[in-house]
Amino acid sequence: MPHRIAVIPGDGIGPEVAKVGVRLLERLGLPLQFEWFDFGAERYLKDGTILPRGFLDTLRRDFDAVYFGAVGDPRVPGNEHAKGILLAMRFELDLYINLRPCILIDDRLSPLKGKGRNELRFTVLRENTEGLYTGTGGVFKKGTADEVAQEVEINTRKGVSRICEAAFAFAERRGLARVCMADKANVLLHGHGLWRRAFADTAQRHPAIQAKAMYVDALAMDLIRQPEAYDVIVTNNLFGDILTDLGAALTGGLGLAASGNINPGRVSLFEPVHGSAPDIAGQGKANPIAMALTGALMLEHLGYPQEANRLTAAVEAQVRDGAHTPDLVPLLGGTAATTDQVADELYKRL
């Protein structure tokens, strides 16, 4: 039976990079069957569809993975379709692990003096189903001088424990020594007190791994000062969102940053960390490498570690010796190539 993969290119540069990603994955000769879906701003503006009724059940029943470009379009300023597509899949499919490797491919991509491939190689596991992202809360007396707005952070023992457990299990699988949990327990006593307790309980079950809890502000600083002190970082939904853009900037930028939204053994969603980049959409400037590396994460999830390594190795060689898109020119020098030129070279390498 082939693996069935739902491709949702989405908006802006999403379709430009999704096309490349699928072409590279097809080159590997694996039993993968791709089906394309047109959800995104265009479809939403045309007929009001965000995700059709029953689509999530279809994913659960018939698909192994979703390969996702990006959503976000200036014509939908409230971003409601993006929440309805991306966050709905994260929540409804219970994709509780947002896996975001921040691993430097080439020393020239590092913005930090003296920090290269040996120093910049941490992975963030971001809690992906609760925290400040659930939409719990409300607005009272909207638009008046007395307006009250409340955004409630949800932290459940089950939700926090399972992402902590996933972080330790990840470290063990990869032979990594250290797991750091980032919170703001000095101020958010209730919710992040729960994180401290759940993290300590989980750490006790993994005595061979060094466990450390840190305040997120101190961690943000330390990731610039000594990134080599971190192997695995586990944190809540919002802090993980912020720290992984920081992690992307430390490792070559959003054009290279890949991610998985994972529930082990179930249909899971793979997307680059970047958004739809409306500022460069349609100009052949999008870096397809984040999407390619995202494909490698998906292959690992599907049980093809060797092919994932092949794809990753081709990307690394491309960054070292090949053409690159404009986002990498300040870091690598040379002249800018187009998305398709980079894609063609990558294809040949495979």
Ligand code: NAD
């Ligand atoms: P963005 O990631 O789209 O872009 C930020 C900057 O990085 C831009 O200057 C862009 O040109 C550049 N960039 C991003 N990806 C690139 C790539 N592959 N190659 C070269 N340059 C790249 O973030 P934003 O501008 O804050 O958001 C734009 C839209 O995307 C918004 O609607 C936002 O909500 C949405 N968004 C969606 C996702 C997602 O679908 N997962 C993630 C983040 C943002």
Ligand code: IPM
């Ligand atoms: C990300 C994005 C999303 C998030 C947005 C688009 C909802 O920034 O995947 O990092 O905040 O999780």
Ligand code: MN
């Ligand atoms: Mn983000």
